[in-house]
Amino acid sequence: MLPSLLDQLTHPDVRALAWAIGSPALFNASQPVWQGRLRDDAWSAAEVARCADWLLALDRSPDALRAAAGDPTFNTPLGHVFEKLVLFWQSQRPDVRHATRGLIVRNGGRTIGEFDVVMLRHDGVIETLEVTVKYYLNLKPELGIEGCIGPRAYDRMNEKFAKMTTRQTDLGNTEFGRLAICRWLEASCGETRTPDELIVENHAIARGYIFHPSEHVAFANELSPNHGRGLWQTDEHALEGEWRNLAGREWLGPYLGAREERDWPNDPAMPRMYAHLQARANAWAETERRFVVRADSGLLRSV
Secondary structure: OHHHHHOOOOOHHHHHHHHHHHOOOOEOOOOHHHOOOEOOHHHHHHHHHHHHHHHHHHHHOOHHHHHHHOOOOOOOOHHHHHHHHHHHHHOOOOOEEEEEEEEEEEEOOEEEEEEEEEEEEOOOOEEEEEEEEEEEEEOOHHHHHHHEEOOOOOOEHHHHHHHHHOHHHHHHHOHHHHHHHHHHHHHHHOOOOOHHHOOEEEEEEEEEEEEEOOOOOOOOOOEOOOOEEEEEEEOOOOOOOOEEEEOHHHHOOOOEEOOOOOOOOOOOOOOEEEEEEEEOOOOEEEEEEEEEEOOOOHHHHOO
16 A cells, blocks of 8 residues: 555655555564564554555645654754654554653663653553664675675664664563653653553564665565665666665655755765656656665675
8 A cells, every 4th residue: 555655645754754654664573583573564554554544634734744853954863753753653543642752761870771662552551662764785695684784884784683672672671661661651641650550562663675786685584575675786887877866864765756866964974875766747756776885885894
């Protein structure tokens, strides 16, 4: 349903929100290591169906979403923008009474973690949501997820996978995680509970793209068979056809818009993301995505 819905949406923030809701999971939610916590593609499809009319209405009147997402010309980390989109979406659920993002967990004066999104449902249950959006280059397919690295060399898929499947999705079960939730409930929701009284459900959402060296390369079992994907290459070879550099939050989902590039933040040290464009009646639409890495980049030697 997501492709047909995207065909009807034109505002870039609304399209990014729709992609956040309905794009395939990055990781394989059926693997036992997730303990059923990772939201799978069936859940996402149901959410797209539930939100379709709301998204179409937002496309006609996007002011509330634009305010929630923030100014796209500011150099806001993409992960923070994505969290804002997820909070905006999840807080609109009919079963959610209150929601927040970035809830810090401390042990005394020491920060030991952070909840990306926390929700209080009308039935009294607390939901925590670990949220991530990632873009990995599959540099060495033979190494599995250890061969996948982000546009910055310190961002390694195997490390993120290990944290998401353990510490980050277990935070709601810890003593200090529950204390942080109780403080939020009292300060923002007007409820007083003890940590032992909390019923907490921990979930995760993982979105993004994996860029492979070729179309038919094998990929790790930890990845969803339906994960968003593209190819990567070095700048030794020119891109042929109509390609547009994507900057900032344009990375969030398939591009639709003007051929001209926006004057948005674009880190020159990072690999460049490009969308192959096809002309439509009133805009250019993305048909393929490519990561281009400098041939002399240390990133290529980091795995």
